Amino acid sequence: MRAGSPRMLREINDRAAIEALLRAGPLTRSELEVAIGLSKPATAQLLTRLEQEKVVGKAGERGGGRGPRAQLWAVNGGLAHVVAVDLTPHLADFVVADVAGTVLAEYQVRLPVHEGADVVGTFGEALRHVTAAAGLRLADLANVVIGAQGAFDPRTGLLSSAPHIAGWLGFDVPARLSEELGIAVTIENDVNLVAVEEMSEGKAQHVDDFVMVWLSEGVGGAVVIGRRLLRGATGGGGEIDWMRVPDPATVDTGDQWPEAGARFGNLVDSPAVTRLAKAHGITAEAGWDAVNQAKSLPDNGFLDDLARRVAGGIASLVAVADPQLILLCGETSRAGGEEFAANVAEKLHALVLPRTPVGVASVQGNAVRAGALQSALATAREDVFGVVTPTLLGSRRPAGGTPSAALPTE
Structure with missing residues (x-):
């Protein structure tokens, strides 16, 4: 496919429109025209095409004073769903959202994290609970991102520097959870996720x-x-x-x-x-x-x-x-x-x-969970729409390579 071909230009414009709708929420056609720099006819054709592909849909209307009401357009959030979790010794804080970022369910529960605890089993039970509360099944989830107080080695899947959650140490966390739950699971240091949220909203x-x-x-x-x-x-x-x-x-x-x-x-x-x-x-x-x-x-x-x-x-x-x-x-x-x-x-x-x-830092509320949600959404949006946000992607294990020495534990 030659650079500048009609197909490539359509793909570029489609991604630009999706990015604008994800960033700003529902927009009118004229607002989208300004956001992506297309003409009125080109924007109308783009919206028609994306609606036919079920990528976007009508999302109500916006009043225009004395004039006619303007149609709003939004990304189809039902194309994918994600879960973000803030895992601490005291509480596990879950949130389920669709790919547009709309929160569907939240759940807070104290999970056992001591050495010898069935951390995978109890985590899975909590995940099933909050997923069901959102009207979904585990199979409907695109990915899960967990924020934890410790250092995560993406080459080995091991957590370290985390004696406060001893039950989560000594095994390949994302691999075990992904295998047990049948979903892509990643884990990230909690402060890294706060930084992600600060980059996104702070x-x-x-x-x-x-x-x-x-x-x-x-x-x-x-x-x-x-x-x-x-x-x-x-x-x-x-x-x-x-x-x-x-x-x-x-x-x-x-x-x-x-x-x-x-x-x-x-x-x-x-x-x-x-x-x-x-x-x-x-x-x-x-x-x-x-x-x-x-x-x-x-x-x-x-x-x-x-x-x-x-x-x-x-x-x-x-x-x-x-x-x-x-x-x-x-x-x-x-x-x-x-x-x-x-x-x-x-x-x-x-x-x-x-x-x-x-x-x-200016972010309020549970910034760890919010950062985990940003990371989960970024991965899902890349997979579904081809919209890449490298900063926000969760840690993906590199292919091959020789594992380096692990960080020390307490």
Whole structure:
């Protein structure tokens, strides 16, 4: 087929129209004309063709003031369905959506994750429950994406750095689930999925390179270069928890760090933050509670010390990647807000040459589940419509290759 042939041009225009409808939701014909740059007759022919192929359909009307009502067009969401899951030790949060992104059902359930638990069986039961609630069967699902607190090696299918969900360790997770359920299942690091959602709906929509740092009960990170997640050879890209860094705190917290330095995660996870707060005279049960208390105290010094710790870990990433933006997320980061982010930026700029801005992630609600849904939809849309969104694709296991060394476990 020659470049520029009528068939190729139709395919290009069709994909452009589908992308516009997926991005903006139902559109009138005139709105679609503007979005894809086609003439009125060409757009009408395109919509007729896509309607005949059941790719798009009429989706109600929009009032036009005193004039006639305009027909709305939308992608046929029933062409494929996906499931996204946020898997934590406390709760599994499921959502079912059609390929247009319309949510059909949600389900939250506590699943056993301890060593020896039937994690595959109980996960399958929960998946069947939420799928049935959406009026579907498992066979109707195009794919399932799971976000988990750990590092996933796409070459081996193994999770690591996840002692909190011990039952999910030691086996090829996507292969086992895919075989048992008869559906394509992928698994992704939770902070990577938060980065996906931030690229889709948050402050990183128009940023090519950024680093995300998760500060909560535990610590995690994600690195995006050229709007692609940097997963690394073994899935360890962004696993900043394991970095060895010095402790720049100005008070004695009673911790005895090894000569090589403390693990970054042991400096800024919730227990570490509460110990640091206690050394400054603040008693709190969680790191974010300590930050909230400190915000109302004059010149306590705790937030400065915490900012120094966070900046000390981020500095290595900034020195290597020189990103356009650092985004802090997680409960501790949200408690600190933009004022704490500015404090981190000040401490960071004393350590590295780039003057990278630091902010707080803007996505609300369950960003892990939302990012998993974006990833699942991207894969389904590529398969159904040929619409490719490389940034949002879930981790697909590379064909062949020699497995690299696995990440360490606790």
